[in-house]
Structures are given as structure tokens and as C-alpha cells.
Amino acid sequence: MVRINAQLIDTITGGYLWATRYDEKMGNLFSLQDKVTRKIVEVLAVKLTIDEMEAIPKRDTESLEAYLTFLKGWQHYQQFNPDAFSEAISLFEKAIEIDPNYGRAYAALAKIYMEANQRALWCEHLGITKDDCWYRRFKYMEMAMKGPTSLAHAVASENYISSRNHNRSIAEAEIAVSLNPNDPEANYAMGHALCWAGRHKESVDFFRKAMRLDPFYKNNFGDGLGFAYFLMKRFKEAVNLCEKSVESNPENPAPLLYLIASYAHLGRQQEAEAALRELRKIDPYYSNLYSVERHFGLKNLEDLELLVEGLSKAGMD
Numbered sequence: 001m002v003r004i005n006a007q008l009i010d011t012i013t014g015g016y017l018w019a020t021r022y023d024e025k026m027g028n029l030f031s032l033q034d035k036v037t038r039k040i041v042e043v044l045a046v047k048l049t050i051d052e053m054e055a056i057p058k059r060d061t062e063s064l065e066a067y068l069t070f071l072k073g074w075q076h077y078q079q080f081n082p083d084a085f086s087e088a089i090s091l092f093e094k095a096i097e098i099d100p101n102y103g104r105a106y107a108a109l110a111k112i113y114m115e116a117n118q119r120a121l122w123c124e125h126l127g128i129t130k131d132d133c134w135y136r137r138f139k140y141m142e143m144a145m146k147g148p149t150s151l152a153h154a155v156a157s158e159n160y161i162s163s164r165n166h167n168r169s170i171a172e173a174e175i176a177v178s179l180n181p182n183d184p185e186a187n188y189a190m191g192h193a194l195c196w197a198g199r200h201k202e203s204v205d206f207f208r209k210a211m212r213l214d215p216f217y218k219n220n221f222g223d224g225l226g227f228a229y230f231l232m233k234r235f236k237e238a239v240n241l242c243e244k245s246v247e248s249n250p251e252n253p254a255p256l257l258y259l260i261a262s263y264a265h266l267g268r269q270q271e272a273e274a275a276l277r278e279l280r281k282i283d284p285y286y287s288n289l290y291s292v293e294r295h296f297g298l299k300n301l302e303d304l305e306l307l308v309e310g311l312s313k314a315g316m317d
Contacts, residue, residue, distance in 0.1 A: 060149055061105075066098040070105050077112060078217050080249040082125035085112050089126070103147035106140050111155045113137035118162075118295070119253060120285040150180035154189035164297035166197040177206075184214035188221050195228045198300040203228045220248060223255035230258050231303050238262040246275075253283040257292070261310025272314035289316055 007019045061067055073091030076084040089112060095105040113136040116122040123133040141159065144152040153176035160169035173193040176186035191206035207225035214221070226241035239262045245255035256279045263272035280287040286295070289308055298304045 060147070061095075061099045061102045063099045063102075066095045066102050066105070069095040069098060070102070070108070073105075073108065077108065078220065080115075080220055081251045082116075082122045085116060085122065086126055088112060101147060103144050104149045104151050106146075107144035107149055107152040107155050110137055110140035110144055111151070111158075113140065114155060114158060114162075119283055121283055148179075150176045150183040150186040152176075153179065154183070154185045157189040157193050161193060161196050161297060164299075166193070166299045169193040170197060182213055184210045184217065184221065187213065188224055191224055191228070195224065195231065196298055198298070198303060200228050200231045220245065220252075222248075223252070223258060226255060226262075227258050230262055231306065233265075233306070235262045235265045239266065251282055253279055253286045256282070257286055257311070258307075260314045260316070261307050264310040264313035265306075269314075272310075276311075276314045276316060287316065292316075 003021065003023050005019075005021050061070075069091050073088045073095065076088035076091065078084075089109065092105045092109045092112070095102055096109075099105075113133050116126055117130060117133040117137055120130060123130045126133070128136075137159075141152070141155060144155070153172045157169045157172035157176060160166070160172060170190075170193045173186070173190040176183065177190050180186055187206045188210040191203040191210065194200075194203035194206065204225065207221060207228060210221045211225065222241040223245040226238045226245065229235075229241065230238040238258060242255040242259040242262060245252070246259060249255070256275055260272050260275045260279065263269075263275060276287070285291050289311060292311060293304065293308060296304055296307065298307075
């Protein structure tokens with residue numbers, strides 16, 4: 001048996017809109033998911049078209065075992081550190097063994113190797129070279145696109161950012177959002193694509209929606225919104241978000257990088273220098289301006305100059 005305590009809370013007021021408990025046999029978990037989904041729809045008084053209602057039960061896999069294995073893997077992925085990534089990889093690979101056509105699991109593997117490839121020490125921790133990490137990233141991306149999901153297109157969008165193809169990155173993110181408007185990863189990808197293309201203000205709503213859709217993961221998404229605020233020169237707001245992201249994921253260099261530059265632009269020199277020392281410990285690759293300029297394929301030169309200026313003020317050379 002499985003018991004689910006479901007609560008629907010207004011994130012603005014903190015008040016309860018609805019709460020109930022379900023007890024079902026494990027084999028009926030998909031049916032239970034549909035039941036909860038439809039009840040939430042009723043509570044919110046959302047009017048769906050016939051096509052939209054029919055789309056609710058659709059899944060990326062019909063295997064309950066593969067689905068549950070994927071969810072376990074995703075929990076590890078969301079911890080966002082090398083040890084957790086290693087566990088997530090094993091679980092996603094197991095989900096694919098159970099269902100070789102499980103597109104979302106392939107996309108999740110592509111995402112993990114993409115993230116690891118951008119953090120030199122993480123590849124080493126996983127026991128592979130950066131070249132092998134890069135190869136696996138695209139191998140799994142190719143498999144994911146055979147049955148594309150919103151996650152697959154979200155990962156594709158981020159891949160195009162790294163190759164500085166901003167128009168294609170936005171196009172892939174738009175597909176991801178159209179496939180599942182309530183996918184946090186799709187909304188984050190849209191915000192990320194717009195932000196790096198210089199459309200900072202447009203990116204804010206997508207980052208906020210991603211954080212709202214997945215409040216338990218919002219600090220990971222917060223570094224995206226923090227960077228958008230940084231590029232808009234709203235440095236205090238950037239600091240607030242990036243500090244939370246660093247606290248949540250101390251081994252992730254990205255929010256620490258944005259935090260260093262934000263501190264420096266605010267004149268908080270001691271904090272900027274302390275954060276830079278921490279960055280050098282967790283990822284030496286991003287501890288010099290050459291690597292930052294090489295990696296950050298921002299469309300607008302002034303955006304890159306703002307970041308480099310802040311890091312230089314903090315003492316990075």
C-alpha cells in the first residue's frame with residue numbers, strides 16, 4: 001500500500017486551499033496520480049479542453065518500476081553535487097534497462113553529463129575525462145530526441161547556449177514550454193536562454209515560474225534569476241538569491257561566481273574576496289578571468305564585461 005497526503009497551498013498567502021489523504025495499492029499508483037491531478041484541477045476551477053483532459057494520463061513510460069526508479073534518480077540529481085550525480089546516473093541507467101524507450105531518463109542522463117562537463121572536477125569525481133563526459137552528453141541527447149520530451153528540449157536549449165547559438169537555444173526552450181508549460185526545467189531553460197541572449201527582463205518571469213513550480217528546488221533555480229538580476233545591475237537582489245543557492249549547493253561554482261561579482265559591485269570587498277577563495281577550492285577552472293571569458297557565451301559583450309569587471313574587482317586575474 002502507498003499513502004499520499006496531498007496539500008494544495010497558496011504560495012502567496014501560505015493558506016491551505018485543499019488537503020486530503022489517499023491510500024492505494026502500489027500497482028495503482030498511476031491511477032492515483034490521475035485522481036490527484038483531476039482533484040487539483042477541480043479545486044483551482046481550471047477549465048480544460050477535451051484534448052487537454054485526455055492528455056493528463058499520458059506518460060513517458062508505462063512501466064511503474066521505471067517511473068519510480070527515475071523519480072529516485074531525480075531526487076539525487078536535485079541535490080546537485082558530484083556524489084549525488086553518481087547515484088542519479090546509476091538510477092537513470094537502471095530506469096533505461098527497465099524501459100529502453102524511456103525518453104525522459106535519456107534526457108536526464110544528457111543533462112547530468114552536460115552539467116558535469118561544465119565543472120571540471122565533477123567529471124574527475126565521476127571517474128571519466130571531460131572528453132568522455134562530452135561524448136556521453138551528446139550520445140544520450142541523441143537517444144532522448146528519439147522520443148522527445150519537454151526535458152529533452154530543455155537540455156537541448158542549454159546545449160545551444162554553450163555553442164553560442166542563442167536563437168536556436170530560445171527555439172528549443174519554446175518547444176519545451178509548449179510541450180509542458182508546467183515543467184520547472186522547461187521554464188528554467190526558457191529563462192536561461194533569454195537571459196544569456198540579453199533579454200534579461202523577459203527571463204525573470206520564467207525563472208520565477210520555475211521556482212514557484214518546484215519550491216523544494218527553488219534555490220537551484222535561484223542562481224538563474226540571480227544572474228538575471230546581476231545583469232540588470234540589481235546587485236542586492238542578485239546577492240540574496242545567489243547566497244541561498246550557494247547555501248543549498250556549496251559545490252556548484254555558478255552561483256558563487258555571480259555572488260563574487262555582485263559583492264564586488266556593491267563594494268563588499270571582504271565578502272567578495274572570501275567567496276573567491278571558496279571558488280578556488282571547489283573549482284579552480286573558473287578561478288581565472290580567461291576561463292570565465294571563454295566559457296560565458298553571453299550574446300551581449302556588455303554583459304560579459306559587467307561580470308568580468310566584478311570578478312576583477314574581487315581579485316580574480
